[in-house]
Amino acid sequence: MADATDALIGLQNPDGHWVFELEADATIPSEYLLLMHILDEIDPDLEAEIAAFLRAGQGRDGGWPLFQGGAMDISCTVKAYFALKAAGDSLDAPHMVRAREAILAQGGAARVNVFTRILLAQFGEVPWRAVPAMPVEIMNLPDWSPFHIGRISYWSRTVVVPLLVVMAHRLRARNPRGVTIRELFLVPPEQVRDWNSNLSRSAWGTFFRAMDTALHAVQSRFPAKARRQAIERAVAFVTERLNGEDGLGAIFPAMVNATLMYHCLGYSPDHPAAVTARESLKKLLVRKPGRTYAQPCLSPVWDTAIICNALLEAGGPAAIDAARRGADWLVDRQILDVEGDWIWKRPGLEPGGWAFQYNNAHYPDTDDTAMVVIAMQRLDAVRYAEPIRRARNWIVGMQSRNGGWGAFDVDNQHEFLNHIPFADHGALLDPPTSDVTARCVWMLTRLGEGRDTVPTRRGLTFLEREQEKDGSWFGRWGTNYIYGSWSVLEALSAAGYSRSAPEMARAANWLLAHQRADGGWGEDGASYWPGQPHGEGPVSTASQTAWALLGLMAAGRVDDPAVERGIEFLIGNRNSDGLWTEEPFTAVGFPRVFYLKYHGYAASFPLWALARYRSLKG
Template identity: 80%
Template structure:
């Protein structure tokens, strides 16, 4: 962190941004976003992850023996371009290598024809071996390696498909895990039950990535903690490995039938199972294991859904983890409405009408397992994902509708508000997709070495829901808002910040919480507000911006810090400070200057770092729309307050 006194000196020497410069930037960014609006009113930007998903997609075609040389060449070029300076592949831009991502990337490139003797492959191999080799990979990577015959199936934690036969009250019923875990795991149970073997037409192997032959490895557990839960589940895993081959055949077939029924009921057309890549891949593999030909209606639908995630541009081919049109459209509508521009308002109305048509009103999704009888009324993240609306998207959409026209959109707002209130957990917070999804012991099972099996209430999502309720006139004296504020009060960190589950990281969480507190009428003089504002001020970078990278999700690493400033995180910090009553602070002027200087030729912003999260410490995201929209939101609010 930079010296605070030195940065204070820099601030007082800097003149305020001119009114004309700010207004010009707002106008140019507004016009640029309107130009990017789709004909039907929505927006959608690319959503990028690390090299894992392109690697898995490339290897999928080797599992099925359906190699497309042109697609493979494009994916391989993308993967090569993401290799880090340390020889491995990171989970986020500029991060340290991740061994699981690196093993998949190396395997994919070798499958695509890269020679192991090529310099980039040699550097990758040396980096992987220096960190213990491929035996140290996570569970999902080991499942892939087992499918290719590179490791024995005993290296994979036991997860019998018979869990599908467990009653709802069982500690291991699928309703107790998160939406993303559910949709990924259920088809994978069938794949594992069949011990899928990749066709692997080129006979590619990666024995050179192991420090000892896989058949000699004794301990494959990623979590060797001596804690009670971990010790218990390791013993249970050993017992299941011994028992699984002896389980009754009729029970296994019943479980497979239930898993297949779960998947086909949620296949979601060409938007795919769960509308997320890992679940969609596993659905394709499940149908393959069941002997369905590629032209079978279900198998063909699943394959088309995957193809819909591929980005093909000149010199750029990769596979997205999912699509984000509802989230992108809701954020941009709010940003445009902040400008007060009539053309922007008209564009936001077109976006709102598109959103209203996608409100989920007639599907009782998996969330109803915990909230039976609650009427649906939420929005999903993607074009279509009716079984899995989420509270974060829903709250962001409602805030845009409320700002536009409460009379025109009264019924959609009411349905969404009631659904949000019904999804509040007992502790006062909100999870993203489920209520009461807090069975922490499940994160200790060997199969959950990524530690992201659950969807507990978080500060950022809770803040969005509180903000929505407050915007609808439900202040601190109403029960849902008061309970949400109490949750946020408990979750504030000792340094004044809030953790960001879905955005990177404490900058995102702190902005979200400050917006909620301000909307709910918490005084700017409140201790929680002042402490949060001071935390943001203390983490401004010398160039006037803010930047925080994914390393902050590991305990002991600095919070609110990164290698560079980013447009999206600077915007969040500015919005947070203005919500805290610091709109006149010189630091805000410096942050605005940073945004003004960082614009591209189109009048928007872009950034290389990843500023969002799928699963902390496991999977990170880069929303291309964040840098294009949040800075406009911040500049428009600054103009309203200061110009």
């Protein structure tokens, strides 16, 4: 354990923070490469490096998966194929033949999702009628409108608003090499009649498809003045939240759409806003020999908070000193003077949260904030009293009506919106979830607010209600039921639930039942699909084993032989640095759509689990 502690301390930046790579699927690097072709700003060296990364990620089935080891995803595969062809790969190259055959076997490029169709429409590969109608006049709707942008999540809001302008202009890629992918369609795109055939046939879905048809028919006749006003409002929204070189929303899709918005509006490449938008994308690049890709965002606050907690669990003068330097860096990142979009639902609430990234002042989140406060409280509640006070008040103010917490928004549960044709990804909203709620409850109990206090009691009631029939809890932001169960068990333990409490016992028994033969735990992204088993995957991983162990120890099972076997798994799978590595993705951006690999998870959570075990065993 000392080796792991020293290795983590050695990775700390001089100013006190930690940041690891954050990797997604092939979608993000493919879009980065294609953006260069949209703008006719091709960097040949960068293009070649990204293309090499994409080729290396092709699956055995010929396609590209959403998570390591998963089945091909047709939308991701079409983007990767398009990017490689744009980079100059021959149609006859074996990897291109395999990809093309895989795409055609799944119905061809007409089967891709909405965001991929928007990209194809920009290149003229599909007609704009293939894209659901999203009039920019949405920006003119009043606050009470059921379709006001305040009713969707932060990530949807920052992605959609600049995209509305792009769609209104029907942006056409410059595409200097004239690349097309017509060979990926079974039927010529112009002859496809129903582009919404892959959507749900619910009553809401049927209603919104009819509305979509009507909007396509009439939107060209909307008043020009209303359109100008809507575009002006969209530009003002984006420019106010441009967030310097950390980018709109500090997430890749929103940054790309902001860049495209300024481009289609005719902004000069040297216009300050256009420059800022482009530069924010460059900060997401990872360029290493044989490994160049674009990250979906950066995770310094989250990484730093987790590692501070792991080091504090490990203890010792060097670990505590490193954690203190990390906490001091976090203090300076607390958002105290910007009322973000959350203020729409909570007017008068004093800011006090932390964002996930270096800077993202309009969009702090409850999960990061709670993890930061837990670390600060453990380290020195007096030293950090004021940051903790501001954060606690903000967290309590962000509690939803049902007692739970969403990540960025309050009461963001307008489920009917997930049925509009544009939302075929099903991730338009930010409802309260078990894992985030558990973190907030855990934070409150660390601050001495027990089960008799109103926010804690309401949060615990939400968690009890959300427990699955098999005893586990769903993990919205980490894969999946292992992550969710650990998160809730920590909260219940901190709130004083005994190991014999039904909620604790059932969850612990579920974790024990899903230990693998090698002593570890593992679960892949397939568990997010209905009907798929919970808590299972092809291999054990260090991070998920650590979560399971932390959950079992929180449930009072430290003396169970399964815990000892899990500890042995972690000890026996360290790398030469004394840390851990893992290939599988163990986190999620949007279930069934977008998965993540936090490179810091395997390096930090196992130390946390080992240190907890040592402490409990004396």
